[in-house]
Amino acid sequence: MSDYRPETRAVHLPQPTIEGSRPISMPIYQTSGFVFDDPETMADGMSRPDGPFVYGRYTNPTVRSLELAISGLEGGAGAIATGSGMGAINAVLLGLLKPGDHLIAQDALYGGTAAMINDLAGRFGITVSYVAEDDPAALRAAVRPETRLVYLETIANPMGRVADLPGMFAAARELGLVSVVDNTFATPMLCRPIEHGADIVIHSTTKYLSGHTDVVGGIAVFADDALYKKVWHFAIELGASADPFAAWLTLRGLQTLALRMERHCANARLLATRLAEHPAVTAVHWPGLPSHPSYELAGKLLPDFGGVFAFDLAGGRAAGERFMRSVRLALLAPSLGGVETLILHPATTSHHALSAAELARHGIGEGTVRAAVGIEHAEDLWADFAQALA
């Protein structure tokens, strides 16, 4: 490079080769593309997901590190990291369904997913039937010749219904359907759906996997190579790829996932139990409480029940709004799965796209508040909730 003029040398910067050592943590490969010595290797990189790195929309070493890490935790054959959880859901549903196809989804889904599925039905002629998440007989009854896919959530947002993954996936397998499950609320620390027969596991990595409320991301993990390759081709066309910095933040968060999940679950247990005894609260929806409809199933499927619960206030919507204005430590904010405790009103926020009938089907009332419990000291959180209830 010393033969070139300063204008050229300022563009083509030196890159030291690292010899005799390697970085402890995964570096951020902040580059949109890669340089090749020959065109054959470059073509190879564009033809397969596990080939040489070629272009950032395909993947990138930092993004691949995240894909390998989460695929490994879930027990998958491969994974595609995306720019958001909705990016992963879109990559899977649009990558696998075509006009005329039918899908079966569980009644109570995250509002964004429910809205996306309604949109698919309205604009692309893909029909959908809803069944309870724990009813394999209803799944069998809903199937049609054009049914392709079953879509569940391990623990549903926000009411905590737990899906009968072994029963539903066994029925799906018999019927030749692809089984997809959103495992965002459980994380692979509480459930690895591929062990129960899932074909595809989706996460909003925005939530527990990154865990620090500083990144938006998603991932789809595939149990087998054929489905992985099929969706990989479509994901590249969709252009929903993860950014290297976002992937790096997620990797950093992932290293403490196990510890954080223990605290999220323990804090949720304390708050849910005390709220259930409080006179201002009419119901608490957390699958670790005996009063929850999924309690028995959850006990068989999960070692603990996650950090999110919803609760209904006796005073309805006005009481819910007063509660949200009165908390001092918990933050009124969207999302969940971060270290801070966040609360929101599902009917007007996370599930605002749903009609009154759909909200009723999800069991979400006007006075329902959702709490995504963080990792603060549980007694500080309870003191905050108690003063807000008072």
Ligand SMILES: Cc1ncc(COP(=O)(O)O)c(C=O)c1O
């Ligand atoms: C269960 C679940 N799945 C998917 C999503 C969508 O993820 P993202 O916001 O990262 O697109 C969310 C977001 O709240 C969610 O709660």
